[in-house]
Amino acid sequence: MKFPISPHMQQIPFPPISEVQRWLADGLYTGEEPLIDLCQAVPDYGPPPELTEYLATLLNDPQTARYSLDEGLLEVREELCRHYRSRYGAVIDPRQLCLTIGASQAFWLAMVALCQAGDEVLVATPYYFDHVMGLQALGIRPVLLPFDEQSGGVPDRTAISARIGPRTKALLLVTPGNPAGTIIPSAELAELSALVRQHNIALILDETYHAFIPGMQRPHDLFSNPDWGDHFIHLTSFGKTFALTGYRAGMLAASAAFIEQALKVQDSMAVCAPRITQQAIAFGALHLGDWVEGNCRMMQGRHDLFCNELSHSANPFTRIASGAFFAWLRHPFTDRSGRQVSRHLLQKAGLLTLGGEVFGPGLEGYLRIAFGNLSEEQIPEAVRRLRELPFD
Numbered sequence: 492m493k494f495p496i497s498p499h500m501q502q503i504p505f506p507p508i509s510e511v512q513r514w515l516a517d518g519l520y521t522g523e524e525p526l527i528d529l530c531q532a533v534p535d536y537g538p539p540p541e542l543t544e545y546l547a548t549l550l551n552d553p554q555t556a557r558y559s560l561d562e563g564l565l566e567v568r569e570e571l572c573r574h575y576r577s578r579y580g581a582v583i584d585p586r587q588l589c590l591t592i593g594a595s596q597a598f599w600l601a602m603v604a605l606c607q608a609g610d611e612v613l614v615a616t617p618y619y620f621d622h623v624m625g626l627q628a629l630g631i632r633p634v635l636l637p638f639d640e641q642s643g644g645v646p647d648r649t650a651i652s653a654r655i656g657p658r659t660k661a662l663l664l665v666t667p668g669n670p671a672g673t674i675i676p677s678a679e680l681a682e683l684s685a686l687v688r689q690h691n692i693a694l695i696l697d698e699t700y701h702a703f704i705p706g707m708q709r710p711h712d713l714f715s716n717p718d719w720g721d722h723f724i725h726l727t728s729f730g731k732t733f734a735l736t737g738y739r740a741g742m743l744a745a746s747a748a749f750i751e752q753a754l755k756v757q758d759s760m761a762v763c764a765p766r767i768t769q770q771a772i773a774f775g776a777l778h779l780g781d782w783v784e785g786n787c788r789m790m791q792g793r794h795d796l797f798c799n800e801l802s803h804s805a806n807p808f809t810r811i812a813s814g815a816f817f818a819w820l821r822h823p824f825t826d827r828s829g830r831q832v833s834r835h836l837l838q839k840a841g842l843l844t845l846g847g848e849v850f851g852p853g854l855e856g857y858l859r860i861a862f863g864n865l866s867e868e869q870i871p872e873a874v875r876r877l878r879e880l881p882f883d
């Protein structure tokens with residue numbers, strides 16, 4: 492390539508999961524024990540047969556092969572409104588929803604509609620790297636909030652207020668968190684909502700893992716305020732909820748006025764989410780409540796087992812925070828970065844993980860573990876490999 496490219500791209504690191512997958516493709520792991528993948532968050536189970544059988548019936552319908560409205564099929568958005576009324580107590584209507592190609596595209600729609608290059612967005616660390624990569628690509632400045640081990644990663648309101656300036660457009664949070672699994676309590680989200688209102692900026696919540704909040708508790712009450720769209724933007728994925736990550740199933744919820752602007756980006760970026768994906772989401776919202784609840788209980792079981800195994804075995808890896816799908820561990824190698832430890836774990840123990848520094852500067856001492864990928868049978872084995880990892 493001889494021509495210059497966008498200077499924003501130069502500062503963006505290569506996608507971390509692709510980097511780890513390249514280690515694997517390059518043959519870094521030659522061990523005999525089966526690989527255990529704690530890296531990219533993907534449920535180990537597939538969607539239930541009732542969903543796939545329903546989708547199979549749609550394939551011969553020529554409508555399935557066509558575009559939908561940019562924002563998604565009306566009947567699907569209506570079904571989702573019903574779902575949000577029961578899950579969130581939401582005062583919501585279909586004009587406030589846009590179905591997207593995963594939560595990833597919902598994030599891009601929100602950011603392109605909200606910010607110009609040079610604007611700032613407050614981002615809690617450790618951050619979901621794709622968010623910061625996206626902001627950097629758009630020339631938006633991520634202003635980082637420090638991670639407080641004592642609070643388990645719940646962001647501090649004083650730290651937030653201190654960083655709000657004239658170019659701040661939003662406070663961006665992920666709850667339940669990726670990578671630390673932190674679940675921000677509903678009461679704290681209400682406080683944060685009041686704070687953003689005071690400063691007339693947006694609160695953007697990425698709630699990709701909301702279906703793994705223990706007991707399927709209501710994540711928050713923000714949607715029950717009829718004016719929620721004045722300052723709140725919600726991003727979600729159905730990929731983890733219905734085990735449909737490859738279907739690229741996501742949604743943006745915001746005021747009808749904001750969606751109206753976001754549709755200009757949607758039209759030029761993707762036109763619409765795939766129709767079959769939209770229909771899968773509607774089916775899930777209508778029929779899979781019990782299945783989702785069962786998975787939520789199972790995930791809590793995986794979480795508790797992982798934490799118990801780690802703490803009962805004098806493991807040199809320490810749990811700093813955890814919840815939903817992830818655990819955030821401190822590794823015992825003071826002279827190595829998280830990336831180096833992650834390579835070492837692959838090479839010596841057949842464990843795929845992510846080093847802490849991909850989630851923010853200064854986090855070399857940590858690792859992210861997606862225990863949600865593993866069945867209960869695999870968890871003791873994964874923890875054993877952490878415990879017995881050779882230091883050389």
Ligand SMILES: Cc1ncc(COP(=O)(O)O)c(C=O)c1O
Pocket residue numbers: 532592593594595596619665669697699727728729730736739740741
């Ligand atoms: C916090 C968070 N947001 C968004 C996404 C992307 O979701 P999707 O696959 O629906 O684009 C992920 C995927 O892991 C995630 O962890």
